[in-house]
Amino acid sequence: MKCQELVLGKQKKEKTTILIEQNQGLLHVRFSGNPALTEPPWYADGWESIFVGKDSDLFHNVMDMIDIYRVEPYxxxxxAGSDSYHVRYLHLPIVGTALEFSLLSDLANDYRRSVSPILEIRKTLATNLEHAITCISDHVKEQIPEINEKTRTRLAQIVAHQTSVFGRIFPLLLDEMTEEVYMDGPNSQIYFDHQKMGRCVTSSTFDGAEVPRIVTFLRAESNLHLDRSNPSLKMELELFGLVLRVSASVPPLSSDGLSLEIRRARKQPFTIRNLIENNTIT
Incomplete structure (x- = not known):
């Protein structure tokens, strides 16, 4: 068992504490802002416990971690990156037990089998997500009634995201600190600009087999063409209560295949304090 504090500020209350139980496959996090640390997670509230599996690489890289925070169900x-320019990024679904972890793929497969792809295309992404969360939550309640409502809703959100064409970047789009998300082409690493960390690189990609589904989705949401005759598309996508400005290009304009830029508008405008903290003004 290991314990590490991430020093995110000068005051004791501004530290985030990470407790590792590798033999249980658990990562316990006590975020900054909680009362002073006095007890381990099995004796005290205020901890977030995430099951990642006993063999997770996360346990070997924890000393390189420079920040950690919650973004809804993630x-x-x-x-710290291998060079001085890019920060490495990873997101984890918040699942507290091995049972919850195993449920994710089962629930996703069950939902995919129950939904018609044609009907999904005819509805907006926001509508499809709302419907998926409701259906999955109801299914969990029926099959495993002992799971409480809070956990059921969280699992339903994660699974609904996994079934979406853009699901793997939803944790980025949900984050108020994300400014813009980029994909240069199929099989290229997705990266993004973060208000605090700057340019961050993920390990996620969209492969060539997923491109037709993404293109179909963009056409359906925008009611615009995206093909060799019309190789550029710009649209606004309403999702999670915010506006996403999406720019997509395909050959011959984008020689490597589909490329994407997604700019995330803030829910709350910048304050003077935000601009000073971001070094935008002095």
Whole structure:
């Protein structure tokens, strides 16, 4: 068992504490802002416990971690990169037990089998997500009634995201600190600009087999063409209560295949304090 504090500020209350139980496959996080640390997670409230599996690489890289925080049903983790320019990024779904972890893929497969792809295309992404969360939550309640409502809703959100064409970047889009998300082409690493960390690189990609589904989705949401005759598309996508400005290009304009830029508008405008903290003004 290991314990590490991430020093995110000068005051004791501004530290985040990470407790590792590798033999249980658990990562316990006590975020900054909680009362002073006095007890381990099995004796005290205020901890977030995430099951990642006993063999997770996360346990070997924890000393390189420079920040960690919660973004709705996910944990966002940032690591010092191998060079001085890019920060490595990872997100984890918040699942507290091995049972919850195993449920994710089963629930996703069950939902995919129950939904018609044609009907999904005819509805907006926001509508499809709302429907998926409701259906999955109801299914969990029926099959495993002992799971409480809070956990059921969290699992339903994660699974609904996994079934979406853009699901793997939802943790980025949900994060108020994300400014813009980029994909240069199929099989290229997705990266993004973060208000605090700067340019961050993920390990996620969209492969060539997923491109037609993404293109179909963009056409359906925008009611615009995206093909060799019309190789550029710009649109606004309403999702999670915010506006995403999406720019997509395909050959011959984008020689490597589909490329994407997604700019995330803030829910709350910058304050003077935000601008000073971001070194935008002095």
């Amino acid at each position: 944990i966002s983790l940032f690591y």
